[in-house]
Amino acid sequence: MSDVDPIAGFYERHPYPPAVDDLGPAARVAADDRTRRVAHHLIWPHRPLGSVQSVLVAGCGTSQAVRHALRDPGARVIGIDVSSAAIESSRALAAHHGVANLELHRLPIEDVATLDEAFDHVVCTGVLHHLADPDVGLGALRNVLAPGGAITLMVYARYGRIGVDMLQEYGRRLGLGTSPAEMADLVATLRELPVGHPLGRLLRETRDFADDDALADALCNPRERSYTTDDVHDLLDRAGLRFLRWERQAPYLPDCGSISETPHAARIAAVSPREQHALVELWRGTMARHTVIAAAADDDGRHDLDFAALDAAGWAPIVVPTALAVEERLPPGAAAALLNRAHVDTDLVLFVDRPHLERFRSMDGARTVADLGEDGARFVERLWRHDLVVVDATGGKDPM
Numbered sequence: 001m002s003d004v005d006p007i008a009g010f011y012e013r014h015p016y017p018p019a020v021d022d023l024g025p026a027a028r029v030a031a032d033d034r035t036r037r038v039a040h041h042l043i044w045p046h047r048p049l050g051s052v053q054s055v056l057v058a059g060c061g062t063s064q065a066v067r068h069a070l071r072d073p074g075a076r077v078i079g080i081d082v083s084s085a086a087i088e089s090s091r092a093l094a095a096h097h098g099v100a101n102l103e104l105h106r107l108p109i110e111d112v113a114t115l116d117e118a119f120d121h122v123v124c125t126g127v128l129h130h131l132a133d134p135d136v137g138l139g140a141l142r143n144v145l146a147p148g149g150a151i152t153l154m155v156y157a158r159y160g161r162i163g164v165d166m167l168q169e170y171g172r173r174l175g176l177g178t179s180p181a182e183m184a185d186l187v188a189t190l191r192e193l194p195v196g197h198p199l200g201r202l203l204r205e206t207r208d209f210a211d212d213d214a215l216a217d218a219l220c221n222p223r224e225r226s227y228t229t230d231d232v233h234d235l236l237d238r239a240g241l242r243f244l245r246w247e248r249q250a251p252y253l254p255d256c257g258s259i260s261e262t263p264h265a266a267r268i269a270a271v272s273p274r275e276q277h278a279l280v281e282l283w284r285g286t287m288a289r290h291t292v293i294a295a296a297a298d299d300d301g302r303h304d305l306d307f308a309a310l311d312a313a314g315w316a317p318i319v320v321p322t323a324l325a326v327e328e329r330l331p332p333g334a335a336a337a338l339l340n341r342a343h344v345d346t347d348l349v350l351f352v353d354r355p356h357l358e359r360f361r362s363m364d365g366a367r368t369v370a371d372l373g374e375d376g377a378r379f380v381e382r383l384w385r386h387d388l389v390v391v392d393a394t395g396g397k398d399p400m
């Protein structure tokens with residue numbers, strides 16, 4: 001790949017996310033044990049914490065690789081990007097924070113094999129949908145996965161971004177460029193966007209619209225695609241990858257949220273998981289991105305969780321840091337509404353009675369399914385499907 005690629009040129013002029021000198025107090029210290037255990041077991045329920053030693057952040061932009069290196073000082077992190085502006089910003093930020101476990105290379109994803117390394121975790125968010133051929137990029141990333149490795153991939157979602165498509169078309173028709181003056185005019189024009197415009201929700205909710213470079217990234221990108229859930233499954237299949245889960249899965253599941261109360265719930269429950277994802281995406285209508293976790297299709301390492309398995313009794317649920325028990329404005333019989341603050345959809349709430357609330361509160365990351373009483377496995381599975389817990393299925397092998 002060369003600099004004539006419009007995407008490389010675009011990210012030289014508009015590095016993303018907008019460069020910062022300091023990541024703030026939260027990034028200055030390594031993540032606490034619970035946060036690290038949650039991030040790890042979300043992807044690897046069966047592998048002990050600390051077993052992931054190499055991480056590739058592909059298309060790392062200005063700060064993502066530094067964040068990973070800070071969060072996990074025990075891992076060796078490599079960041080690659082085609083934009084020298086992004087690499088330089090990452091380098092300065094790493095030096096500022098005294099990061100010692102990060103290597104950065106100006107390198108296209110398509111040439112990642114030249115690193116001659118395999119990675120336990122490959123992270124590629126917000127990049128593949130800009131590539132000339134996403135299949136080539138994803139295939140290259142799949143080929144550098146170590147045995148038992150996993151990839152976290154984020155691509156734009158089709159339906160929730162329709163407002164962006166509309167404004168991109170508007171910009172194309174008007175011949176808008178990305179100079180500071182033109183961006184300022186665009187911002188002023190967007191401020192007057194009619195209430196109810198499909199872009200309105202995205203403008204309010206996402207960091208993509210926080211400043212000029214971010215706005216340019218969202219609205220003036222020279223090349224991007226968007227994906228339905230079916231497109232994501234196809235993308236993985238073509239790259240020789242196996243779908244493991246959505247990073248936040250409740251928004252895709254028919255037994256979570258209001259869709260589970262509709263007259264169609266039973267019909268949707270009867271179709272394949274892949275078809276369920278497609279139906280729930282169509283029903284929700286507003287998903288703007290898909291973050292998926294996948295493993296090599298021929299990797300026979302254990303990734304899945306079967307809550308009916310014999311060893312499930314020894315699994316330990318860990319409550320995610322963004323989980324919350326709300327005890328107000330509840331329907332009769334409920335003692336709390338359990339929700340994950342990171343969800344955008346407000347219907348993704350699990351109502352629980354008093355005994356289940358107490359069991360939820362007793363989950364300290366060490367108590368096992370067996371300690372949670374008779375319906376422990378079923379309850380933990382419900383919490384897991386609602387993104388309220390992850391499961392440490394190692395049988396107590398995490399270093400504590």
Ligand SMILES: C[S@@+](CC[C@H](N)C(=O)[O-])C[C@H]1O[C@@H](n2cnc3c(N)ncnc32)[C@H](O)[C@@H]1O
Nearest residue numbers: 011016059060061081082083108109125126127
């Ligand atoms: C929207 S930014 C995302 C940055 C980062 N992943 C994040 O989530 O903060 C896309 C990044 O991908 C990089 N990129 C685009 N095409 C690439 C390629 N073929 N190889 C490597 N990086 C690429 C761009 O330079 C840019 O820094």
